[in-house]
Structure formats: C-alpha cells, structure tokens
Amino acid sequence: MTPAARISAAIEVLADIEARRRPATDALKDWGLSHRFAGSKDRAAIASLVYDSLRRKASAAWIMGKGTPRSLVLGMLRLQRGMTPEAIAAIFSGERFAPEPLSATEREKLEGASLEAAPAPVAGDFPEWIEPSLQRLFGEDLVPEMQALTARAPLDLRVNTLKVASRGEAHDALPHLGAVETPLSPLGLRIVPSEDGRGPAVQSEPEFIKGWIEIQDEGSQLAALLSAVKPGEQVVDLCAGGGGKTLALAAMMENHGQIYATDGDARRLAPIHDRLTRAGVRNVQVRTPRGGADAVTDLNGRIDCVLVDAPCTGIGTWRRNPDAKWRLRPGSLEVRRKEQATVLDRAADLVKPGGRIVYITCSILPEENDEALSAFMERHAGFKPIPATDMLSSAGLSRLGEVVRRTKYGLQMTPLKTGTDGFYVAVLARG
Template identity: 85%
Template sequence: MTPAARISAAIEVLADIETRRRPATDALKDWGLSHRFAGSKDRAAIASLVYDALRRKSSAAWIMGEGTPRATVLGMLRLQRGLSVEAIAALCSGERFAPEPLTPAERDRLETASLGEAPAPVAGDFPEWIEPSLRRLFGDDLVPEMQALTARAPLDLRVNALKVSSREEAHDALPHLGAVETPLSPLGLRITPGEDGRGPAVQSEPEFLKGWIEIQDEGSQLAALLSAVTPGEQVVDLCAGGGGKTLALAAMMKNHGQIYATDNDARRLAPIHDRLTRAGVRNVQVRTPRGKADAVTDLDGRIDCVLVDAPCTGVGTWRRNPDAKWRLRPGSLETRRKEQAAVLDRAAALVKPGGRIVYITCSVLPEENDDALSDFLGRQEGFSPVPVPKVLQGAGLGRLDGAVRPTVLGLQLSPLKTGTDGFYVAVLRRSP
C-alpha cells in the first residue's frame, strides 16, 4: 500500500470507531480481515496512524475546525507527525486509493490555525470532565503534563537478576535492538519504537525465551523497587494479574522468602505460570480463587508486605491506550474507587504489626490515589503513610528525589517528569 492509501485506511477505521463506538483494536482487526491484501507492515502503519489520531483527537479537531475522521487525521499529521502543508497535500492527491485533495478551507486551517487560545482539555487532549481532578495534581503544569501523555511510549525491558548478573550483560547480548539504559531504573533497558510505531519482536529473542528480560515499563519497575521487599520476607501480591510485578519482587528477594500471588479474577492469573518458569522463580505460590472464595484467608495478620496494584482507570497509560481516554466515563471512576476501597481493606487484614501496604495505580487522578488512601486511613486504624524521602531511601532510589512529583500521601510518576507511564506509589506502615 502507498502512504496515501494508508491514510485513507486510517480515516476509514476512525469512521468505524466513531460510528460503532467500539475499541480501536476491534475496528483495526475487522479492517484487516476485510482487506487481506494488506501486509503486516501496512496494518502496523495504519494502526500507528489511527492511534496517533486518537492521541490528538481533540487538538486536531481544534486545528481543523471540525472533528470528522478526515479532519482528525489531517490535524494529527501536522501536530503529531510534523508534516508540512505541502507534504499533507501530496498525500491527499485524490488519485487511486488516496484521500480527496485538500479544500481551500482545509489548507487555510493547516497553514494558520494554532493551539494558542485552545482550552486545556483541547491543548492537552483529554476529556473535559476530568480537568478539575487533573488540575488538583498538576496545577499550572496541566497542559504540558497531558501533552506528554499524547506521545508514543517506548518499549522498556527489565533485566532479570535471577538469570543475569548485570544490566550490562543483558545489554551487550542485544546490540541489534538498539536498547539504551533507562535513566531511573537500575534494571531497565529502553527501545525507541520505529517510525511505524512498532518495536522489535522481543518475545522471539533467545534472551527473552531464556528469561533474561521481561517487558515492563520503567515506571512499573520503579513501583516494584519502591516496595523495598527483601529476601526472607512474606509478601502477598494481591492484584497480581499476569505477574509482571510478582516477577520483579521475586528477583528482588533472590528467590528467598515467600510471595503469594493472587487476583480476584482467576483468568488474569493464567499467564503467570509460564512466566514464573521462564524467569527461574522458585519462591512464588500462585493462589487461584475458586468462585468468590478468598484464596489468602489463611495468611491474615502474617504478611510483611502486601502489594496492592489496584484496579484503576488507567489514565497514566494513555500513551499506550489512547482510545481509552475517549471511552472513560464518570461511572467508571466511581466503580474503580469502590474496588480500590475493597482491596485496600482486604490488604489491611493481611498485614502483620509493623508490616506495610504498598499501594500502586497507573493513574494520575487524585481520587484514585491520595483520596483513596485518605478514605482508607479514615476507616482503618493503626496505619500511617511513610514519607516519600524515607520510601526513596529505603528502596535505594534517592536518585528519584526531584524527579517524582510528591503528593500528600505518596508520589506520582509521569511522562513529563520521569519519562514513564503515570504510576502512583504510596507506602502505608502498620503500627507495631
């Protein structure tokens, strides 16, 4: 397919998303099934165009003066891809499979319109209804913080200390990937995605298959490190899901002590078994719930550290899931808050005197972070927040001081401040 034909396809997919109100992944899959002549590179390039358009949906509409799929793509090409008006016009030739030529009005908008007077939700490309929440956290940095969430995310890898002696050893074994060391996590390697938005097929690399590396955003790596788990401790990963943080904790504990990995959705635990085997992990018990039965009741009051990777809206991952922001509704936030309260209360019962809860979300909304913990502290006696400087020092991550955004009860990572997804981390200590 020609670049112009890919533009036409992206407009078609966006129209399908808008008409049928469904996730981008579903629309892209259906387009691929009905256009089997398109090769894998074509499908990847079209997906990249669609996701870039969704990243800049609001600002592109402002630039073009309308929010049609065509206008969104044209505005994105200027804002996100940095194409000149002439380059965009060349793609819109009206020839076979190419979009129709630019109208005089479209050309004028591309040449003259700017975001200078755009309101924050437009300039930052986020739903208007969450502006008050975001402004509570970011203040005057709101627009640049949210603009950072419109960029493409890199592909981050975590080096598995159970299999590799150093990050340098893993880096030297993967010269063809063009990876560089992550600036904040001592275990991370970073790969910049290609122009088509795709990264290398890391899962097929021999080093991945041998368990040397895992795919994990640097922010997620830091969240695990901030738990400061040590060999010999008793740990529960209460929302383990596919096991990304469980694996990181096991490496930190050098396979000594015990980790109990569980999740209230048994289906989410399915991938964890193969991942544990590949990573050489031997100190994890996977506790799969049966129906509504609690899988860790026998551990109440015995646990040194409960990791709560809480269910949340995922606002901090919008770089990776740009269509999710336009599907977020106030009811979703309220549902997540109820789930967070339930899992925090469950964690409280597990922690022994002197133990700790490490609360993590991939959100930048205060309602899911400080507010959720403030409500918890009002319900549960005997817990107090550990000051951020002590959290950083205890994890050996003093380098984060000045990079993270401290909040009242925890700390916030963000693409603008730390170059990571928007993770929130707080540590609550139970009194002895």
C-alpha cells in the same frame, strides 16, 4: 500500500470506530481481516496513524473546526507528525487510493493551525470532565503534563537478575535491538519506537525465551523497587494479574522468603505460571480463587508486605492506549474507587503489626491515589504513610527523588517528569 493509501485506510478505520463506538483494536483487526492484501508493515503503519489521530483527537478537531475522521487525520499530521500543509496536500492528492484533495478551507485551517487559544482539555487532549481533578494535581503544569501523555511510549525491558548477573550483560547480548539503559530504574533497558510505531519482536529473542528479560515499563519497575521487599519476607501480591510485578519482587527477594500471588479475577492469573517457570522463580505460590472464595484467608495478620496494584482507570497508560481516554466515563471512576476501597480493606487484614501496604495505580487522578488513601486511613487508624524521602532511600532511588512529583502521601510518576507511564506509589506502615 502507498503512504496515501495507508492514510485512506486510517480514515476508514476511524470512521468505523466512530460509527460503531468500538475499541480501536477491534476496528483495526476487522480491517486487516477484510483487506488481506495489506502486509504487516502496512497494518502497523495504519494502526500508528489511527492511534496518533486518537492521541490528538481534541486538538486536531480544534484546529480543523470539526471532528470528522478525515479532519482528525489532517490535524494529527499537522500537530503530531509536524507535516507542512504542502506535504499534507501532496498526500491528499485524490489520485488512485489517495484521499480527496484538500479543500480551500482545509488548507487554510492547516496553515493557521495553533492551539494558543485552546482550552486545557483541547490543548492537552483529554476529556473535559476530569479537568478539575487534574488541575488539583498539576496546577500550571496541567497542559504540558497532558501533552506528554499524547506521545508514543517506548518499549521498556526489565533485566531478570535471577538469570543474568547484570543489566550490562543483558544489554551487550542484545546489540541489534538498539536498547539503551533506562535513566531511573537500575534494571531497565529502553527501545525507542520506530517511525511507523513498530517495535522489535522481543518475545522471539533467545534472551527473552531464556528468561533474561521481561517487558515492563520503567515506571512499573520503579513501583516494584519502591516496595523495598527483602529476601526472607512474607509478601502477598493481592492483584497479581499476569504477574509482572510478582516476577520483579521475586528477583528482589533472590528467591528467598515467600510471595503469594492472587487476584480477584482468576482468569487474569492464567499467564503467570509459564512466566514464573521461564524467569526461574521458585518462591511464588499462586493462589487461584475458586467459586468466589478468598484464596489467602489463612494469611491474615502474617504478612510483611502486601502489594496492592489496584484496579484503576488506567489514565497513566494513555500513551499506550490512546482510545481509552475517549471511552472513560464518570461512572467508570466511581466503580474503580469502590474496588480500590475493597482491595485496600482486604490488604489491611493481611498485614501484620510493623508490616506495610504498598499501594500502586497507573492513574494520575487524586481520587484514585491520595484521596483513596485518606479514606482508607479514616477507616483503619493503625496505618500511616511512610514519607517519600524514606521510600526513596529504602529503595535506593535517589535519582527518582530528583524528578518525581511528590504528593501528600506518595509519589506520582508521569511522562513529563519521569519519562514513564503515570504510576502512583505510596507505602502505608501498620503500627
């Protein structure tokens, strides 16, 4: 397919998303099934155009004066990809499979494109209703912080120290991937996305199959490291899901001690078993809930560290899921806040005196982070936050301390400050 034909396809997919109010992944999958002539490179390029348009949905509509699928693509090409009006006009030629030529109004809008007078939700491309919450956290940095969330995310890998001696050894085994060492995590390798958004097939690499590396955002790696778990401890990963942080904790503990991995949704635990085997993990016991029953009741009051990777709105992952931002509703936030309160209360029962809760979200909303912990500590007087300086020192992450945003109770990572997804981490100690 020609570049122009790919853009026509992206406009078609965006129209389907708008008309049927469906996730971008579903619309792209259906388009691919009905256009089987399109190769994998074509599909990847179209997906990249669609996701980039969704990243800049508000700002693209602002400069073009309307939010039609065509306008979103035009505005995105100007704002996100930095194309000149002349270059855009050359693609929008009206020739075979190309979009219709630019109108005089469209050309004028592209030439005068500016976000200088745009309100914060437009300039930062986020839903207007969360602006007060974000303003409390970011203040004058609001727009730059949110603009950083419109960029493409890199592909980060975590080196598994249960299988390989050092990050350098893993790096040297993968020269063809063009990976570089992550600046903050001592275990991370980073692969910058290509122009069309495609990444390497890491999961088919021999080193991946042997368990040397795992796909994990640097922010998620840092969150695990901030738990400061040690060999010999008793640990519960209360929202383990597919096991990404469970694997990281097991490596930190050098397979000594015990990790109990569980999740309120048993289906989310399905991938963890194969991942544990591949990674060479031997100190994890998976507790699958059955019939809605609690799977770790017998551990109450016995645990050194409870990791709560809490359910949240996922705003911190908008670089990877740009269409999710436009489907977020106030009701979703309220549901997540109730779930966070429930899982924190459950964690409190598990922790022994002198133990700790490590609370993690991939959100940047204070309601899901500091405010969730404020409410928790009102309900449970025996818990107090560990100071950020102590958290960083225990984890050996002094470099992170130089760049991360510190909140009342924890640390807030963001693409702008730390180059990671938007992870929040706080540690509460039980007296």
